Amino acid sequence: MTDTTPAPCAPEDVRRVACIGAGVIGGGWVAHFLARGYDVTAWDPAPDAEDKLRRLVAAAWPALEQLGLAEGASQDRLTVTATLAEAVADAQFVQESAPEKLELKRSLLAELDAATPPGVVIASSTSGYPMTDMQPQHGDGADPGRLVVGHPFNPPYLIPLVEVVGGESTAADAVAWSSRFYDVAGKSVITMDRELPGFIANRLQEALWREALHMVANGEATVKDIDDSITEGPGLRWAFMGPCLTFALAGGEGGMGHMLDHFGPSLKSPWTRLEAPELDRELRDAMVDGCEEAAGERTYADLVAERDQGVIDVLRATGRLGGTAR
Numbered sequence: 001m002t003d004t005t006p007a008p009c010a011p012e013d014v015r016r017v018a019c020i021g022a023g024v025i026g027g028g029w030v031a032h033f034l035a036r037g038y039d040v041t042a043w044d045p046a047p048d049a050e051d052k053l054r055r056l057v058a059a060a061w062p063a064l065e066q067l068g069l070a071e072g073a074s075q076d077r078l079t080v081t082a083t084l085a086e087a088v089a090d091a092q093f094v095q096e097s098a099p100e101k102l103e104l105k106r107s108l109l110a111e112l113d114a115a116t117p118p119g120v121v122i123a124s125s126t127s128g129y130p131m132t133d134m135q136p137q138h139g140d141g142a143d144p145g146r147l148v149v150g151h152p153f154n155p156p157y158l159i160p161l162v163e164v165v166g167g168e169s170t171a172a173d174a175v176a177w178s179s180r181f182y183d184v185a186g187k188s189v190i191t192m193d194r195e196l197p198g199f200i201a202n203r204l205q206e207a208l209w210r211e212a213l214h215m216v217a218n219g220e221a222t223v224k225d226i227d228d229s230i231t232e233g234p235g236l237r238w239a240f241m242g243p244c245l246t247f248a249l250a251g252g253e254g255g256m257g258h259m260l261d262h263f264g265p266s267l268k269s270p271w272t273r274l275e276a277p278e279l280d281r282e283l284r285d286a287m288v289d290g291c292e293e294a295a296g297e298r299t300y301a302d303l304v305a306e307r308d309q310g311v312i313d314v315l316r317a318t319g320r321l322g323g324t325a326r
């Protein structure tokens with residue numbers, strides 16, 4: 001990382017945010033920033049993007065009202081622009097949420113760097129690419145120092161966590177600025193000092209996900225069994241206590257030391273036999289069919305509403321319904 005400071009305004013003074021790519025995650029970011037009282041510009045090349053985006057924001061709004069809107073927050077503060085350049089022209093922060101394709105991210109981030117006012121930080125929502133692989137090189141007026149990863153969780157308007165990490169050419173101050181900005185904007189931030197594949201949370205989720213796919217591929221468990229095993233089991237604990245402290249309690253008063261001495265040897269076998277499953281057509285279809293079966297009569301909109309209410313109930317029950325001020 002380099003040391004140069006890119007920030008043209010303090011994180012506390014940001015009023016205008018641009019969201020580039022307005023699908024599931026970009027739309028979720030738009031809803032979050034609007035609820036926090038920012039003026040938001042959005043751009044997405046899909047012909048029906050504005051209609052879809054406004055529907056996503058409207059569907060999220062009841063949940064956001066329950067959480068508490070910032071003063072002046074309004075869906076009317078969203079402007080969908082015809083071009084990327086218009087979206088970022090006056091932005092004080094840019095959140096990119098385009099499809100997870102490396103070449104697309106590279107060229108889009110270079111285009112954003114060229115179009116965004118000097119010094120404004122540009123964050124990518126990527127769920128796994130290191131910024132080092134996506135950011136432009138120094139030279140030809142490029143400013144890779146202001147590019148960071150700001151990895152959110154779905155939906156960004158309800159799940160607090162954002163993982164922030166820079167690439168090799170990112171300025172240390174851009175990482176610090178982004179972390180502070182997300183904090184001011186109501187997110188819960190983990191700032192990483194090095195790039196890891198999948199960052200922290202996805203690396204953990206991917207381990208769980210890999211095993212879920214193995215079990216479905218081998219007919220060892222249904223999709224519903226797998227989901228119930230988490231929602232009726234460890235998931236209840238994980239909403240307020242992470243896997244490490246949770247397992248420390250499994251060691252009784254002897255804590256993590258006793259837990260590792262007791263269970264470590266028996267866990268060695270599962271740890272060392274794990275490999276990625278082959279995601280072939282058969283497994284893909286089995287997962288799709290299993291999810292359709294688990295959803296039953298519930299539509300996508302029903303499931304989104306159910307999930308949103310569930311997350312709000314958990315946040316409320318665990319005392320984490322934050323303030324509305326930014």
Ligand SMILES: NC(=O)C1=CN([C@@H]2O[C@H](COP(=O)(O)OP(=O)(O)OC[C@H]3O[C@@H](n4cnc5c(N)ncnc54)[C@H](O)[C@@H]3O)[C@@H](O)[C@H]2O)C=CC1
Pocket residue numbers: 020021022023024025026043044045046049096097098099100104108125126127128151152153154
């Ligand atoms: N879906 C998820 O659960 C999560 C996704 N992410 C990340 O967020 C990013 C976006 O993913 P999703 O929202 O799920 O995808 P999506 O497919 O729902 O949305 C992508 C949007 O980008 C637009 N788009 C296509 N080409 C573009 C371009 N050149 N410039 C700008 N926009 C363009 C599409 O029209 C679409 O609306 C990815 O980097 C993904 O890894 C991060 C956390 C969670």
Ligand SMILES: C[N+](C)(C)CC(=O)CC(=O)[O-]
Pocket residue numbers: 127152153154202205
């Ligand atoms: C499925 N996913 C890898 C894109 C998920 C994420 O990146 C984070 C999340 O919302 O769980």
